[in-house]
Amino acid sequence: MQYATLMERVRHLAPEERNVLDSPYQIPNELYAALRSVLHDVGGQPDAPTPYLEKGEEDWEMNTYLTCECLGWRGAWNSEMRRRAENDLGATMYFGLPYYARWITVAAKTLVDKGLITTDELGQKIDEIRARLEARD
Amino acid sequence: MANPRFSIGDEVTVRDETTLFHTRTQKFARGRTGVVVEHRPEWVIPEDEAFDRMETGRKEPFYVVRFKQTELWPGYTGQSIDTLESEFSERWLVPA
Numbered sequence: 001m002q003y004a005t006l007m008e009r010v011r012h013l014a015p016e017e018r019n020v021l022d023s024p025y026q027i028p029n030e031l032y033a034a035l036r037s038v039l040h041d042v043g044g045q046p047d048a049p050t051p052y053l054e055k056g057e058e059d060w061e062m063n064t065y066l067t068c069e070c071l072g073w074r075g076a077w078n079s080e081m082r083r084r085a086e087n088d089l090g091a092t093m094y095f096g097l098p099y100y101a102r103w104i105t106v107a108a109k110t111l112v113d114k115g116l117i118t119t120d121e122l123g124q125k126i127d128e129i130r131a132r133l134e135a136r137d
Numbered sequence: 138m139a140n141p142r143f144s145i146g147d148e149v150t151v152r153d154e155t156t157l158f159h160t161r162t163q164k165f166a167r168g169r170t171g172v173v174v175e176h177r178p179e180w181v182i183p184e185d186e187a188f189d190r191m192e193t194g195r196k197e198p199f200y201v202v203r204f205k206q207t208e209l210w211p212g213y214t215g216q217s218i219d220t221l222e223s224e225f226s227e228r229w230l231v232p233a
């Protein structure tokens with residue numbers, strides 16, 4: 001394959017822009033296309049190898065999964081809304097959080113978006129549980 | 138299921154359409170040609186499902202398309218018979 005064709009394919013697959021920008025006055029179309037790349041579409045992007053861990057599911061991970069499924073059964077959201085909400089976290093959060101931490105974060109965000117809970121209710125509940133756990137230790 | 142436009146064995150090419158905000162159609166599949174190997178039940182397309190349109194969203198047949206890995210990746214070093222399968226709603230496919 002010709003080098004130019006190869007580079008064109010790679011550019012098409014790996015358009016993520018990883019430089020931190022500071023609200024520039026203008027950007028080229030190519031950069032706009034790269035910036036609105038949907039985050040979960042990572043197939044083909046260059047990356048460093050990651051060690052594979054034979055790690056079992058932890059309680060909080062299964063609880064997260066079940067909570068999210070129950071919210072689906074009750075019609076609060078669906079899996080595609082969850083994936084979109086994960087992408088909408090932005091690159092820093094999306095790649096910074098463990099898999100199920102992304103799930104539970106966007107479950108909470110979606111419930112807030114839909115007016116089913118409020119951010120202060122959620123914050124108070126987190127504080128309450130944290131205090132309970134600290135008292136136990 | 139509504140009559141699917143494509144049959145098992147049909148060669149199809151994935152459209153390379155501008156995407157805003159959300160998609161399930163991978164960049165590596167766009168513009169690539171593969172073969173329909175399976176029908177999937179009609180369902181709300183992800184572009185609508187992702188925006189909470191379960192009731193009003195557009196429903197379409199889905200297809201499993203099998204690509205040769207050599208078609209997808211430049212300089213693929215594995216076996217030439219290696220394949221990859223992915224799923225697309227009907228609007229993303231055109232006859233090859």
